[in-house]
Amino acid sequence: MTIGGLTAMSPVSFAEGPKDMNAQFDADLSSLAAFGILRSGGAGDEACGNWIGQRLEKAGFKIGEQAFSVPWFKAEQAVLSVGEATLPVWPQAVVTQPGPNGLVAPLGIYSTDDDRSRLADVIAVVDLPYARHSSLKQPNILNRIRAAEEAGAKAILLVTNGPTGDPLMLNAHAETPAAQVPICILGPSVAGPVFEAAARGDSARLMVRGQSGHRLARNIFGWRDGTGPVLVVSTPRSGWFTCIGERGPGIVSFLQLADSLPRLAGGRPVLMVATSGHEYENLGAAEFLSAKAPDPQGVELWLHLGAGFAARNWHEAAGTLAPLDSPDPQRFLLASEGLVPVLQQAFSKLSGLRAPYELDNTAAGEVGTIVRHGYNRVFGLLGAHRFHHSPNDDLRMTNGHFIAPVVAAIQNSLKELLP
CATH class of the missing domain: 3.50.30.30 (Glucose Oxidase; domain 1)
Structure with a gap:
């Protein structure tokens, strides 16, 4: 099998994890892959946004959207x-x-x-x-x-x-x-x-x-009422290609958390947002933060699910790539200063994530944009796997077995951070 310019050996089999959760993640990844190219405002991105909105509504959220303009080229x-x-x-x-x-x-x-x-x-x-x-x-x-x-x-x-x-x-x-x-x-x-x-x-x-021009892309968000400061969860959903290793872990984790957050939020209001415009330097996140996000003083915690934090690792040897049945450790956990001890414990068994980096105004990606808008209780996950931004970033790049331990660590973190 040839992948890009490298010859890949036969893939290894997936290890078994918690079967019910893994199966749901794998089903959601397959649904995501069926949307095709996820470029902002295109057919795949729009279908993905509608799907996320339907899932949020099914989980009990009130749905809203925010449109903004993006360039396109076919x-x-x-x-x-x-x-x-x-x-x-x-x-x-x-x-x-x-x-x-x-x-x-x-x-x-x-x-x-x-x-x-x-x-x-x-x-x-x-x-x-x-x-x-x-x-x-x-x-x-x-x-x-x-x-x-x-x-x-x-x-x-x-x-x-x-x-x-x-x-x-x-x-x-x-x-x-x-x-x-x-x-x-x-x-x-x-x-x-x-x-x-x-x-x-x-x-x-x-x-x-x-052909080129401008078209509308949409941020999709869901709201659940509650009392007290808000819990916010965000993830980007657009990208250059099908982006399964890049976008998949964040999107399917986001959907799972939509079902579990009402129990973890302790009666707080919950806001969940899936942004488009990512490939235009986080344009959708910037638009949301400027016009739709709650005031920083009213946010208890902001969790951001970024790129590729549970994507496949590969052996590189003599011009070949061989798939491994483990996630790429080139992934990062970023957190505001006061959150680090809790996250160190919750992610202690996950390579690449077990040593959180303290967030500041220089952080990259959407999580950096969030911090620069004044939010001071934030943690986010992100990575850049080997097929990041490649046309070959497809269903081979992640699976429920890689994603489930990360979601479990997030849930354990929220239990401690939301007393």
Whole structure:
């Protein structure tokens, strides 16, 4: 079996966990996968939002929604032609198209600072360092984009070197493109002919054509009445692809907690929100916090269920990926200072989560946005598994066996934090 640019060995079998909870998680993951691509405001994201709203309503919540505008692009053609090869590229949002006939220019490699002087009037092939890339605003990406544009590059190809060899789409601000020239993602597994052509000084044609515009995306939230300060639970639901390892653990945990929180909240009101707009640098969360979230002084606790905190781990060896029957430990538990001792105990048996990091205003993702809006009793989970932002982030990437222990730790934490 081939996954991205790597050959994978046969998958191992799942270990057994609590069968009833695991089965429900697996069923919910399958439902999520059936929605397809989860890009903000698209058909999959809308179907997912409706499904979450129905589940919240069934659990006794009053449902509301908040609409906001997001950019969209539907590619009709996105290829790089190099000699006899025609390679797929992924237009990076916010998309700038090169014109109806494409763009023809020499290829120029941008791997080190010394390469900048050779980028004028070329298609710059930016050889990114090996990482689990996720955002255009990461300095090792944004600085290279700016340098290539300032040097006069006509277009930019980002080679997203990482564990899988896959193209990795990058989160971006919704307002404006990161550069005034076209930017596309090129998967490392297919980039060989491009580097060879660039070394010879050959030219290539970049062709990107499609439809674009703005559309409405929706935050979906549910409210249960109670007395006292509010318990808030949030999770993002949108993403570049099907996002099962990225979005799945948060969404299915969110749905399970919708059923159990009324018992754990101690009569407090409960607000649950599933935000769209995640791939536009947490736009949906920012919109919710600005217009719909309760005042920080009226919030008892805010739990955020972020990306990929129960996604599959893989062995990497000799150009292969072998699936493991355990979650990737590259995951993080972030918490306000006073919550750390309780969380250390509750998550003590979960690799990667057993050592909480103290939250501050510099935290990444939605949980950082929450803290910067003045909420001071917050904890959140997030991670970036190997297929994070890859088109191959599918049902192989997580299961109920990985998710159930995390949900149990969350519930144990809430029992202590909500006396």
